[in-house]
Amino acid sequence: MTDSFTRLQDGLDSIKQTRSLRRRRVLESGQGVHVQLDGRPLLSFCSNDYLGLATHPALVQAAQAAAARWGVGAGASHLVTGHQQAHHDFETAFAGFVGLPSALLFSTGYMANLGVVSALLDRHGVIYADRLNHASLNDAAVLSRARLARFPHGDIDALARLMREPVHGTRLVMVDAVFSMDGDQADLPALLALCEQHDAWLLVDDAHGFGVLGAGGRGSLAQAGLASPRIIYMATLGKAAGVSGAVVAGSRLLIDWLVQKARTAIYTTASPAMLSAALLASLELIEAADEARLHLAKLVAQLRTGLSCAGWQLMDSTTPIQPVLVGNNDAALALAARLEHAGILVPAIRPPTVPEGTARLRISLSAAHRTEDVDCLLNALQGGPQQ
Ligand SMILES: *Cc1c(COP(=O)(O)O)cnc(C)c1O
Numbered sequence: 001m002t003d004s005f006t007r008l009q010d011g012l013d014s015i016k017q018t019r020s021l022r023r024r025r026v027l028e029s030g031q032g033v034h035v036q037l038d039g040r041p042l043l044s045f046c047s048n049d050y051l052g053l054a055t056h057p058a059l060v061q062a063a064q065a066a067a068a069r070w071g072v073g074a075g076a077s078h079l080v081t082g083h084q085q086a087h088h089d090f091e092t093a094f095a096g097f098v099g100l101p102s103a104l105l106f107s108t109g110y111m112a113n114l115g116v117v118s119a120l121l122d123r124h125g126v127i128y129a130d131r132l133n134h135a136s137l138n139d140a141a142v143l144s145r146a147r148l149a150r151f152p153h154g155d156i157d158a159l160a161r162l163m164r165e166p167v168h169g170t171r172l173v174m175v176d177a178v179f180s181m182d183g184d185q186a187d188l189p190a191l192l193a194l195c196e197q198h199d200a201w202l203l204v205d206d207a208h209g210f211g212v213l214g215a216g217g218r219g220s221l222a223q224a225g226l227a228s229p230r231i232i233y234m235a236t237l238g239k240a241a242g243v244s245g246a247v248v249a250g251s252r253l254l255i256d257w258l259v260q261k262a263r264t265a266i267y268t269t270a271s272p273a274m275l276s277a278a279l280l281a282s283l284e285l286i287e288a289a290d291e292a293r294l295h296l297a298k299l300v301a302q303l304r305t306g307l308s309c310a311g312w313q314l315m316d317s318t319t320p321i322q323p324v325l326v327g328n329n330d331a332a333l334a335l336a337a338r339l340e341h342a343g344i345l346v347p348a349i350r351p352p353t354v355p356e357g358t359a360r361l362r363i364s365l366s367a368a369h370r371t372e373d374v375d376c377l378l379n380a381l382q383g384g385p386q387q
Contacts, residue, residue, distance in 0.1 A: 019329040020350055030055040033368045037345065043373055044345040045363045050212050050296065050320050051289055052368030053242025058285060059278045066277030074270035082270030090276040094247050097283055098218050100233060102255035104248050106264060107271045109207055109236035110136040112246035114143055115262035116232055117172065120201060121146035124169025128159055130186065132179050134205060146172075156190045163198045171200035177220035178208035181354050181362060183317030188224045195230050203232045208321060211240025217286040217293060229253070241282045244275050292367035296320055299365045302374050311384030320365040323349070325358060326385070332359035342380045
């Protein structure tokens with residue numbers, strides 16, 4: 001009989017055998033385009049810090065000033081005494097910024113997804129989910145006990161067929177607005193039309209769109225010109241916004257319900273007020289970052305042109321997430337190692353984060369990159385896949 005310890009050891013051994021073992025590298029610097037790792041400076045294409053705000057002096061200053069004023073711990077949950085003015089001001093400012101009636105702060109995007117989905121659905125409900133959705137959305141479905149119906153990536157017709165079956169409980173369609181490992185975008189207008197037709201909620205996870213897409217960086221809904229009380233808009237605040245946390249915005253009715261029922265917002269200590277203060281400063285920078293977003297779009301075009309000339313297989317993405325498909329785990333790891341040897345950091349992403357046989361390099365660009373940085377990456381990849 002295998003005991004508890006042997007089971008873990010066997011599990012780890014089999015992860016190693018399939019070349020899937022992950023390890024945490026220790027970053028010896030702040031996040032950014034130039035990082036320090038294992039005592040070496042590297043040019044990084046690894047972060048989700050799309051606007052280069054994670055170490056921005058205005059955000060650091062806002063956090064420092066708020067720490068001096070509010071301290072570093074909120075000390076209680078939002079419903080007890082942890083909901084401080086800074087949190088409240090950020091929620092109000094965020095709702096105004098994205099043009100939605102109301103907003104609710106969560107400590108992370110993972111918790112926001114768990115909280116929203118489990119607050120809206122129970123075991124009588126059905127959740128329709130794109131196959132390439134973020135893990136937190138899948139976990140949220142399990143927590144809610146609703147039936148999870150997954151549809152092939154981006155296949156609106158398949159979703160329409162699934163939704164034809166009658167359902168007695170609540171329905172919810174959920175997608176990444178920008179898919180985190182592929183960089184392509186969900187067809188939000190088509191999804192909303194199906195939701196209207198079948199009285200379903202539409203949960204839009206805009207972790208990679210907020211700050212990057214749409215006028216003033218208002219995100220994927222703004223880019224698509226969509227508004228509906230059925231839409232639950234979720235933006236994470238640790239990516240382009242450069243800080244930490246997540247916010248859910250939508251109708252007042254929706255947010256009133258979440259305040260009562262979203263357990264990951266209720267049974268947890270409020271995030272430090274200094275983060276909300278930094279986020280308030282971040283909103284201003286995001287809105288003013290049109291030039292940075294234009295520069296970022298140019299870098300995306302430069303990278304794609306260069307990579308496809310060298311013969312690499314690109315994916316259907318116009319966002320700063322630009323994966324290079326490699327296929328098997330060993331090849332992806334070898335390529336990442338070769339780049340790192342050349343002073344460039346790009347993560348190799350392997351299953352189970354992506355489907356079997358689709359290991360890839362996930363290049364992510366930031367407005368803080370210069371065209372010379374992209375040239376440098378392209379030089380290192382010049383030989384193409386066959387070299
Ligand atoms: C990063 C991410 C999350 C989780 O957000 P955190 O704030 O990092 O917990 C959720 N959804 C998607 C699509 C993400 O990429």
